[in-house]
Amino acid sequence: MVRQKIQIKKIDNLTARQVTFSKRRRGVCKKAQELFTLCDAEIALIVFSATGKLFHYSSSSMMELIERHRRQPENSSKLGQPSLQLQENNSYGVLSKMLEDKSRELRQLSGEELQELDMDELMKLEKMVQGGLNRVVETKNEIFLKEISSLKKKESKLMEENAMLKQQADFMQKSEGTGNGIHQSNPSECIRNSRGYDTSLRLGYLNVH
């Protein structure tokens, strides 16, 4: 089959995409390596595959100067291809996934192909997403606090009302007690019960019968 000119857009076929990724990934690394060698430039290249694997190349001095902290377990080998190290590292899986998710999120948010957006637009999009998330969290917290505050108000109002009623009941009972002397115990005691109710009282009641 004759080779076709391909247009730069996401390859639909998964297998083809993976193959192309593998090939081009190495191509880019090689180019980076050549640029480093030819022009004495410092290069760092990091690539996350769609499946979350990490590959990277970097000129050694780059590592030292700029990202010391990301020294990978480097296995240098001989010239040809080897020094353009590509390797996967499991600890990167998490970040890769994050990236994937974020990318997907962005894509969904924009509802259009991000490939067509430039860096600036992507930045704005990302900011939007982040801002949106923050707003969600803040709003959620606000709602929580509002509900709690409202409930507390209700509570104190009820307690107040409750206390009033108790007092009233107490008063009525007292006046009743002084009337015929039947009620010696203080009904308000029941309410003093921390629980506000007590089934043992019922037992007392039942036992009486």
Place this chain on the structure above:
Amino acid sequence: MVRQKIQIKKIDNLTARQVTFSKRRRGVCKKAQELFTLCDAEIALIVFSATGKLFHYSSSSMMELIERHRRQPENSSKLGQPSLQLQENNSYGVLSKMLEDKSRELRQLSGEELQELDMDELMKLEKMVQGGLNRVVETKNEIFLKEISSLKKKESKLMEENAMLKQQADFMQKSEGTGNGIHQSNPSECIRNSRGYDTSLRLGYLNVH
């Protein structure tokens, strides 16, 4: 002159080297961009020229996150492809700040100079921070929900008690009006209360005596 095959080694001639750098640098960026577009991979490419100028391309802000620590005089130049443009645009600042904050956070968490940590350690740290953040949020939400639930319970309990007291007060008021016809109601009625407890029982009990 016919193009010669060049061997990959440092170009001696300064001018030629610079020209080659300029050309190949763009070539690598383009390749990276294509890899990103074609294969849905995340790419970060950082290039320092021999003269110290910085160029970079990245498919997402992750790169900024990862390479946050190296601040270099950024070089801005216009290229045919704006998307693989290295630019110091304003929205970049936002991300920078975010990254700074995160970096600071990480530093504070670790309590030591991050520069001395390798990528793996950094990843773990970041994961820790993220995990910690998640835990904080989750815990906070839990607490909120618990408090709300508790308040609602209290509320219903209070309302119940309140209603009971009202009923009681009403009842007492009524019986007071009828003189001493207080004990006409059937005490067992109290037990029919679906709740299984009712302070009104106490009244019944007390009334019996």
Place this chain on the structure above:
DNA sequence: AACGCTATACTTAGGCC
């Protein structure tokens, strides 16, 4: 330095292991 040009070297899509 940047841009254009062109012939050629290099990369790689598409197949097949």
Place this chain on the structure above:
DNA sequence: CGGCCTAAGTATAGCGT
């Protein structure tokens, strides 16, 4: 996945502006 193969598509060395 990674290698190998071939032809087609690209990148770019070398030179001029």
